[in-house]
Amino acid sequence: MSITFTVNGNQYNVDDTQGEEKLLDFLHETLDLTGTKFCCGIGVCRACTVSVAKGQSTVEEPVIACSTALSTLNGTRITTVEGLSDGENLQPIQQAFLDHFSFQCGYCAPGFVMASKVFLGWLKNAPKMTEQQLDEAIANAIGEHICRCTGYVRYYQALKQEALAIIGNPADNRLSTEHAS
Ligand code: FES
């Protein structure tokens, strides 16, 4: 038996005797993908967040790589921060974090980027929401990520900018909701 998954589009087969190995160790030690950061190692800080989709599903979830065993990843598609940019071209959320000076040392940034990517993907198909609901959704998406350098506000502002680019002005949603009721 083997465990099969893809990382950034490349397929890997791992013997199930490696099933207890943590995804973060596999990324660092086997694939030499060190963009996903190790910090607390106990599932608290979320610096090690990657995105995972099951099978052919387009639904992605944020996964904490330091605490996720390879045995739980059979049949999944994993994306790390290295899988986002196209050469020199960054994803819009990466550029937004840069433009807003969201980070200083940057150690937490890959985790924020991956959680935000998952959130923005979800937002494309989310029900209409008010600005308050959007703020709460953003807080749910990145509120548990720990950054020791900044005040989080600029991460939040950058993500909200990208969210608004997807859903438009929430005030319009509020008006249409009020009109319908
Ligand atoms: S290193 Fe994984 S949650 Fe902190």
Ligand code: FES
């Ligand atoms: S920018 Fe240093 S930990 Fe977040």
